[in-house]
Amino acid sequence: MKKSLIYLDAENIRNSIDLLEVAELVHGKGEVETYALCIHQCPKEAYGKFDVIINVQDDSIQTYDVLNITNCLEEMHRNYTFDSILIPATHIGRMLAPRLSMRLHVGLVADVTAIDHIDGILEMVRPAYSGKIMAGIVNRGRVPIMMSVRQNIFAYTSDQVKKTLSINVYPTSVQASNISLLEVKVKEKTKDIRESTVLISGGGGVMDQFHRLDELAVELNAQVSASRRIVDSGIATRKIQVGQSGNTVSPKLYIALGIYGSLQHIEGLKNVENIISVNIDKDAPICSLSDIVVEGDAVEFIEKLVEKIRREKV
Amino acid sequence: MNLICLVKFVPDVEDFKYDVTRNVLIRENVKMILNPDDACALAFCLKVKEKDPDTFVEIVSMAPTSVVGHLEDLLRRNFDQATLISDRMFVGSDTYVTSRILARYLEGKTFDCILTGTHSLDGDTSHVPSQVGEALHLHQMSNIVKIEETQFKTGWPVVDVDSERFISSYRVGLPAILSVSKESKYKLPFVKFKNLELDVSAKIKIITNRELGFRADEVGLEGSLTQVAHTFTKNLQKEDRIFVKTDEEGIDTVYDFLEAKGFI
Numbered sequence: 001m002k003k004s005l006i007y008l009d010a011e012n013i014r015n016s017i018d019l020l021e022v023a024e025l026v027h028g029k030g031e032v033e034t035y036a037l038c039i040h041q042c043p044k045e046a047y048g049k050f051d052v053i054i055n056v057q058d059d060s061i062q063t064y065d066v067l068n069i070t071n072c073l074e075e076m077h078r079n080y081t082f083d084s085i086l087i088p089a090t091h092i093g094r095m096l097a098p099r100l101s102m103r104l105h106v107g108l109v110a111d112v113t114a115i116d117h118i119d120g121i122l123e124m125v126r127p128a129y130s131g132k133i134m135a136g137i138v139n140r141g142r143v144p145i146m147m148s149v150r151q152n153i154f155a156y157t158s159d160q161v162k163k164t165l166s167i168n169v170y171p172t173s174v175q176a177s178n179i180s181l182l183e184v185k186v187k188e189k190t191k192d193i194r195e196s197t198v199l200i201s202g203g204g205g206v207m208d209q210f211h212r213l214d215e216l217a218v219e220l221n222a223q224v225s226a227s228r229r230i231v232d233s234g235i236a237t238r239k240i241q242v243g244q245s246g247n248t249v250s251p252k253l254y255i256a257l258g259i260y261g262s263l264q265h266i267e268g269l270k271n272v273e274n275i276i277s278v279n280i281d282k283d284a285p286i287c288s289l290s291d292i293v294v295e296g297d298a299v300e301f302i303e304k305l306v307e308k309i310r311r312e313k314v
Numbered sequence: 315m316n317l318i319c320l321v322k323f324v325p326d327v328e329d330f331k332y333d334v335t336r337n338v339l340i341r342e343n344v345k346m347i348l349n350p351d352d353a354c355a356l357a358f359c360l361k362v363k364e365k366d367p368d369t370f371v372e373i374v375s376m377a378p379t380s381v382v383g384h385l386e387d388l389l390r391r392n393f394d395q396a397t398l399i400s401d402r403m404f405v406g407s408d409t410y411v412t413s414r415i416l417a418r419y420l421e422g423k424t425f426d427c428i429l430t431g432t433h434s435l436d437g438d439t440s441h442v443p444s445q446v447g448e449a450l451h452l453h454q455m456s457n458i459v460k461i462e463e464t465q466f467k468t469g470w471p472v473v474d475v476d477s478e479r480f481i482s483s484y485r486v487g488l489p490a491i492l493s494v495s496k497e498s499k500y501k502l503p504f505v506k507f508k509n510l511e512l513d514v515s516a517k518i519k520i521i522t523n524r525e526l527g528f529r530a531d532e533v534g535l536e537g538s539l540t541q542v543a544h545t546f547t548k549n550l551q552k553e554d555r556i557f558v559k560t561d562e563e564g565i566d567t568v569y570d571f572l573e574a575k576g577f578i
Contacts, residue, residue: 011477012576014576015576064482064484066444066453066454067453070448090477091456091457091475091477091478092477094440094444094456095440095444095454095455095456096444097441097444098409098413098439098440098441098442098444098445098448099444099445099447099448099454101410101441101445102410102413102444102445102448102449103448105410105539106539107408107410107538107539107540108409108410108439108441108539108540109540110437110438110439110440110441111438111439118543121543123543127438128436128437128438128545129325129327129435129436133545133546133547134545134546134547135542135544135545136542136543136544136545136546137540137541137542137543138540138541138543139539139540140538140539140540140541142539151576152575152576155574177453178453178486178487178490179453179455179484179485179486179487179490180484180485181482181483181484182472182483182484182485183482183483184480184481184482184483185480185481185482185483186479186480187476187478187479187480187481198577220572220577220578252575252577253572253575253577274571274575275552276568276571278560282557287555288552288555289552290552290555291552291554291555291556291571292555292556292557292558292567292568292571293555293556293557293558294558294559294560294564294568295557295558295559295560296559296560296564297560300560301560301565304560304562304565305565305568305569308565308566308569309569309578312569312578
């Protein structure tokens with residue numbers, strides 16, 4: 001049985017747990033014993049999913065103190081000898097993973113988005129050159145296998161409920177830290193569509209009801225953008241136009257409502273992670289780029305999805 | 315103050331062209347540029363030097379000797395020294411090996427702070443700043459958008475860090491490695507007209523493996539712990555597309571997708 005350790009980062013607990021999927025893809029389902037490490041108290045959701053949860057009990061360790069978290073992880077690795085260590089590619093995780101790999105003298109692959117096995121050899125796939133190419137990376141023999149995993153790519157869906165063993169550990173390797181958190185501010189919402197994480201975009205198919213896009217934008221904490229047709233008709237300003245003659249955007253989610261997807265529009269979409277398109281013509285060019293194609297009326301889609309989101313919130 | 319700034323020259327990814335028939339990305343003959351995040355780190359160093367002319371700023375880069383022209387161009391903007399770490403043996407080094415090479419050079423230096431960029435346009439692993447930090451036993455912080463200059467001199471600067479949803483302020487004790495993001499908007503000034511032809515060649519120092527003393531099997535491709543097995547371009551067309559309608563089932567599918575991806 002292989003042993004895999006997953007670091008649970010408070011910044012994105014749910015997706016840290018989703019790394020269980022990666023552990024199974026690396027070692028094989030049912031062939032891996034999963035360990036979670038969390039600083040202070042482990043969130044309830046993790047119980048029943050991991051075989052072992054290691055709670056680090058030391059109030060002097062802060063969740064941003066990468067040096068001391070590295071010390072803890074190293075100490076645990078010396079105790080358990082893990083076959084793999086998986087770290088979510090959060091802000092902290094992306095500093096933690098390289099430090100730990102250096103400490104353990106093992107290779108590290110960053111921002112993994114897929115796991116392959118080619119001729120029996122594990123390949124960790126990651127984007128490079130701003131996502132223009134993908135690279136399959138192999139680890140040259142040393143264990144543990146280490147990677148940081150791009151957030152919100154993998155999902156762990158197993159219903160299996162495990163009997164989780166919960167252990168409190170009192171690390172012996174804590175050192176004085178010269179870093180302290182003074183203040184945390186929630187970032188102000190920007191008005192620039194190029195900086196938006198989620199864009200609700202409208203085209204010719206929503207010409208008369210373009211203002212309705214706001215309803216969905218509010219629910220998804222998104223901004224509204226438009227295709228050239230909308231801008232040329234004077235319904236929206238060029239500031240929010242997506243495409244070659246407008247803005248190039250790279251949101252994580254692009255919802256294209258009634259947009260045909262001409263080449264000049266698609267030119268404006270760069271490294272967009274997820275696209276949902278709603279169109280009465282499911283063969284419109286934008287649909288071939290989409291993760292989900294919804295065939296139908298875009299305004300009806302807005303109404304129903306907004307209703308669903310509000311209902312689930314209650 | 316003694317500041318060291320680690321920089322990297324990267325291919326201009328916007329310059330890449332697709333060979334549509336072979337479905338490959340053409341990476342040859344692409345011009346090299348200073349990595350944008352690193353340019354911000356350099357710009358911050360110049361700001362410090364402007365207020366405190368006694369500040370000594372050394373630029374350190376590991377690259378082929380073909381980047382000398384780029385380094386000269388930087389030196390003409392008032393940096394004090396540029397060190398180019400360059401050796402045929404180092405070609406093909408992964409981030410682990412690169413960090414060890416940089417750390418071995420830096421071990422022998424005295425400095426108050428090391429500045430770097432956070433992301434690079436090419437590999438974008440962000441490994442090197444953290445790994446150098448580990449090798450030198452220093453704290454390291456990524457995604458810095460602001461460094462408070464007045465406290466910087468006291469050795470306990472406050473830095474603002476952008477972690478997507480939040481801006482967090484930390485107090486960091488120096489020496490440390492501070493990795494700046496291009497969101498910081500620190501801007502490298504142009505070379506002054508009178509300095510355009512300035513001879514700065516005496517300010518460039520080249521360090522090879524003769525000074526650093528690695529064994530051949532510790533560096534380059536051979537010493538690397540990871541290796542690129544193959545590269546491929548992403549197929550633009552999504553393979554596993556889901557087709558639904560605007561009925562209840564369709565809306566539920568979209569909702570579940572949004573929830574799974576963390577948008578709700």
